[in-house]
Amino acid sequence: MLSDTERRELEDAVKxxxxxxxxxxDALLTxxxxxxxxxxxxxxxxxQFLEITVEDVDSVATFYNLIFRKPVGRHVAxxxxxxxxxxKGCEQxxxxxxxxxxxxxxxxxxxxxxxxxxxxxxxxCERAPALMIDQDxxxxxxxxxxxxxxxxxx
Amino acid sequence: MERPLTQHIHPDGTTRTLREYVKTGGYSSLxxxxxxxxxxxxxxxxxxxxLRGRGGGGFLTGTxxxxxxMGANAQKPKYIVANGDEMEPGTFKDRVLMEGDxxxxxxxxxxxxYAIDAEVGYIFLRGEYHLxxxxxxxxxxxAYAAGYLGKTLPGTDFRFxxxxxxxxxxxxxxxxxxxxxxxxxxxAVPRAKPPFPQTVGLWGKPTVVQNVETLYNIPHIVNQGAxxxxxxxxxxxxxxxxxxxxxxxxxxxxxxxxxxxxxxxVLEQYAGGMADGVRFRGLxxxxxxxxxxxxxxxxxxxxxxxxxxxxxxxGTATMIVLDDHTCPVGFVLNLEKxxxxxxxxxxxxxxxxxxxxxxxxxxxxxxxATSEDLSLLKMHTKWLAPGHTFCGLAPGAMAPLQSALxxxxxxFERHISTRGCPWSKKLSQQxxxx
Numbered sequence: 121m122l123s124d125t126e127r128r129e130l131e132d133a134v135k136x137x138x139x140x141x142x143x144x145x146d147a148l149l150t151x152x153x154x155x156x157x158x159x160x161x162x163x164x165x166x167x168q169f170l171e172i173t174v175e176d177v178d179s180v181a182t183f184y185n186l187i188f189r190k191p192v193g194r195h196v197a198x199x200x201x202x203x204x205x206x207x208k209g210c211e212q213x214x215x216x217x218x219x220x221x222x223x224x225x226x227x228x229x230x231x232x233x234x235x236x237x238x239x240x241x242x243x244x245c246e247r248a249p250a251l252m253i254d255q256d257x258x259x260x261x262x263x264x265x266x267x268x269x270x271x272x273x274x
Numbered sequence: 275m276e277r278p279l280t281q282h283i284h285p286d287g288t289t290r291t292l293r294e295y296v297k298t299g300g301y302s303s304l305x306x307x308x309x310x311x312x313x314x315x316x317x318x319x320x321x322x323x324x325l326r327g328r329g330g331g332g333f334l335t336g337t338x339x340x341x342x343x344m345g346a347n348a349q350k351p352k353y354i355v356a357n358g359d360e361m362e363p364g365t366f367k368d369r370v371l372m373e374g375d376x377x378x379x380x381x382x383x384x385x386x387x388y389a390i391d392a393e394v395g396y397i398f399l400r401g402e403y404h405l406x407x408x409x410x411x412x413x414x415x416x417a418y419a420a421g422y423l424g425k426t427l428p429g430t431d432f433r434f435x436x437x438x439x440x441x442x443x444x445x446x447x448x449x450x451x452x453x454x455x456x457x458x459x460x461x462a463v464p465r466a467k468p469p470f471p472q473t474v475g476l477w478g479k480p481t482v483v484q485n486v487e488t489l490y491n492i493p494h495i496v497n498q499g500a501x502x503x504x505x506x507x508x509x510x511x512x513x514x515x516x517x518x519x520x521x522x523x524x525x526x527x528x529x530x531x532x533x534x535x536x537x538x539x540v541l542e543q544y545a546g547g548m549a550d551g552v553r554f555r556g557l558x559x560x561x562x563x564x565x566x567x568x569x570x571x572x573x574x575x576x577x578x579x580x581x582x583x584x585x586x587x588x589g590t591a592t593m594i595v596l597d598d599h600t601c602p603v604g605f606v607l608n609l610e611k612x613x614x615x616x617x618x619x620x621x622x623x624x625x626x627x628x629x630x631x632x633x634x635x636x637x638x639x640x641x642x643a644t645s646e647d648l649s650l651l652k653m654h655t656k657w658l659a660p661g662h663t664f665c666g667l668a669p670g671a672m673a674p675l676q677s678a679l680x681x682x683x684x685x686f687e688r689h690i691s692t693r694g695c696p697w698s699k700k701l702s703q704q705x706x707x708x
Contacts, residue, residue, distance in 0.1 A: 138351075141459035203562060241365070242402055
């Protein structure tokens, strides 16, 4: 069941739209921030709050890459693999993450610390390659710097 | 050289508060509205200035506005939407503006809202731009507290509300009708056009969707006029443009320059030329949905009118450089993998065609390709050409492929004859280290 805090946050979000359904993304992101991912039960709670079908909510949830329909680790590392970062060696960055944390793209490290996902251009092309962990963006990343960057995310 | 959009942006990356913004003339354009500039006058002013859409389309802003029904019988509410879904690879100009000077977008939105008599605005922001989201949220709150938003503008009956909508990924949301579906809380697939959003848009109401950089131009046009705006530019299109460059150049970055600056100037004077040890082979002038330009095109003015259609188009003006240590086939493979992944899946040619293209390019890289595969690639540039798909995503994906097949044909052939990629791992490694 939605907690009082969650309910309040959703009530704030729907105020911005003439139709409650407009807040679907806001609702998914808000609840995901608290629960880490969107389970089938969560989907139902959101659908009931927005007064739309579960299928409607899921058609949105499954469309967006920043909505997680499976559990993720305590932190999520997004490796930009678009062209500017590819030219500057994003594949080596990803390889190094795999070596250090034992998680390939789409996987979570065995200790549950880090989920590694590819991401479309992060818009930091002038300091490629770029890496985003949770909400923090790092530029000019080299394989040597990875350990130091990830250190902060326990 | 005047740089109206970026001159006050702090070089240290911190943002500008309302106080700073107002001190340098921010929100002064609203006084023109209070002193009697009517919506139609504002539309005419922006048309005279020759402002064209900075998201890549280059459509005239004044013309776009002119399609919106006006007057007492027009449907209400109308909406103005800022397209801040900046996900075109290689493109980072809107982020620079939103992080550095968020109030410029708020002011631009108020003016654009006024021009079409829209009472509500949304800033549609890509989900990964967390810093922009934080700074825009603060700016919107400041603008409400100061009475620029949510209150009737003195001397008018215009009242404007502005909301920030943070999205959750997916490139297709940048397509204006997909963006409208996304804002309504639906799966973000494009809509059929016509009807166009200006008459039937968000929740069926008249809606204008505009790129972030475009909106930043409007306050300056109102303050300083159409003639001044034309003088900023070197060509018939008005204003400045934020040009950017990434890839193996000495100094990747962005610069606000007169519209019509050439790629050679950006590359050599601003970016300091190629990085040590690599040579120029080509560039995509503005994101990955534009065609390659090579040495022979470097002196073309980069604007919306000077690039011949058979060469290509400006796009977002944030260019990506291909160097001689990078395999052009591998480069294009990266682009097509992106497009295949980001296809929304709505129409068959795009959903099926793009993964096929990516697989064909992969066969070149892995040494399995034959001359038949080369013909298949060429066929795809026709099968996925404009008019064959529901929206512009797949045709956009064909622009770099088609031009690569033209300019780097020998490199494709070499992948076939040598049964593999001639660019060794060692060579790529050297490139990454520079």
